[in-house]
Amino acid sequence: MKGRTIALGAIDGAEAAALIVDGQLHDLLVDSDHPRPGTIYRAVALRPMKGQGGMFLETPDGNAFLRQVKGLAPGQPLLVQVSGYADPGKAIPVNTRLLFKSRYAIVTPGAPGINVSRQIRDDDLRETLLEIAHDVMEGEHGLILRSSCAEAHPQDIAEDIAAMVQLAAQVLADESGAAEVLVEGDSPHIHAWREWTADEIDDSAESFDAHGVFDMIDALRGPLVPLAGGGSMYIEPTRALVAVDINTGGDTSPAAGLKANMAALRELPRQLQLRGLGGQVLVDPAPAPKKDRRQMEQVLRAALKQDATETIIAGWTQLGLIELQRKRERVPLTEILA
Structure with missing residues (x-):
């Protein structure tokens, strides 16, 4: 079967998404009990780790580990984002460089400037996208317009930018207090919508059976x-x-x-x-x-x-x-x- 298909389903009750390219499983996402990458916490600094160049932080999901902690004191609250998955028994990896990412836009607090993906080479389109961004952007946040903007409607792009700017403002204004989850990372279905492109999206209850996803997973x-x-x-x-x-x-x-x-x-x-x-x-x-x-x-x-x-x-x-x-x-x- 030629073409790109996204199948949205579940595996043993866990939300899952599969990208099938020309009949071959190209990518697979399965939800788990681990904190999802992209999750934003209000964390609380615990203690520095001498010799490791970092500090343990308290989060609602357990201890996290942050590198480059110059000027950070124990007990201080700060905003951090999950950057990946931890090995068993180790702390959650996080960083302080927050990214608010959606299908068309990435808002980058602390990194001002508006940039358009290099994959968009049409000068007229780049100029149009910059005009949309300047009309919508507020504050000193930076913005990256993703390659998916090339095929999107201007209104959808503007709404996407506005939503991410609003979310960033809400999160950045909520730095004080106890450890708390402020933004959940994307689920497999949302990640698939945001990152993958396809000719067909099958979200039926039988999607994994219909496209042979379970057989492909068994081979793994x-x-x-x-x-x-x-x-x-x-x-x-x-x-x-x-x-x-x-x-x-x-x-x-x-x-x-x-x-x-x-x-x-x-x-x-x-x-x-x-x-x-x-x-x-x-x-x-x-x-x-x-x-x-x-x-x-x-x-x-x-x-x-x-x-x-x-x-x-x-x-x-x-x-x-x-x-x-x-x-x-x-x-x-x-x-x-x-």
């Missing part, structure tokens, strides 16, 4: 990822890191290792995204000459450019492994489906 429960050409990749998370092993399968040609590695590295970002895996990722490529490493890196970098999650290629180890550092933006799928 195990470590094996079959690759084009007969090769395979095993993705196995441990407590310390995510181990990825690439194999050539039955291919015995001289270029078998390179072909398997190229196929695996193209597929790796999607698999990590779907499985909700982050942190340190260690890739063990199939045997291939050292001269092929540059080509493999180029393929991996191109694949990561299509991936929204921040991932750094740290380099090659002396044993010929590829080290990656990936931001933890999801709860591991195995934990949600356990």
Whole structure:
């Protein structure tokens, strides 16, 4: 099935959203008990952590950890936003750089200026969007007009900006008091509406069954990822890191290792995204000459450019492994489906 489809449903009672591109599961969001990224707290400073350059904060959902806390005293209230998911037993990661994000606009308190997404290249359209923004914006907040504005009605953009400006003003005026949740992070359905584009949105009760989403999720429960050409990749998370092993399968040609590695590295970002895996990722490529490493890196970098999650290629180890550092933006799928 060609095209892009968003299926809105539930898995074991938890709200879920799936993005299907040309019949293949491209992204998956499943709600969990963890605080959602984007949640804004009024937190209370507890104590600094010497040697770690940060401070623990009290929130309604448990302790949070904030880096760069110069000038912050214990007992002081402050506004913070959840920036990702914590490892089991660790504090919620937060920062003080608040973003009020919607489908068309991102309001950025403390970072003045109005900017239009670089993906919008039409000069006339950029000028029109700036005029809309200047008519609506109030105060000293900054604003980013997202690429989705290119296909939107001007009135919808103006209403979206106004709603985010109003929300920002309400939150920033509510800094004093005990620890409290001020803004909930987006649910999977809202995130899908905000971030994904599709030819069809199916929100029927049978959407996951109709598009085979449950079968696609079942394939993610195990470590094996079959690759084009007969090769395979095993993705196995441990407590310390995510181990990825690439194999050539039955291919015995001289270029078998390179072909398997190229196929695996193209597929790796999607698999990590779907499985909700982050942190340190260690890739063990199939045997291939050292001269092929540059080509493999180029393929991996191109694949990561299509991936929204921040991932750094740290380099090659002396044993010929590829080290990656990936931001933890999801709860591991195995934990949600356990």
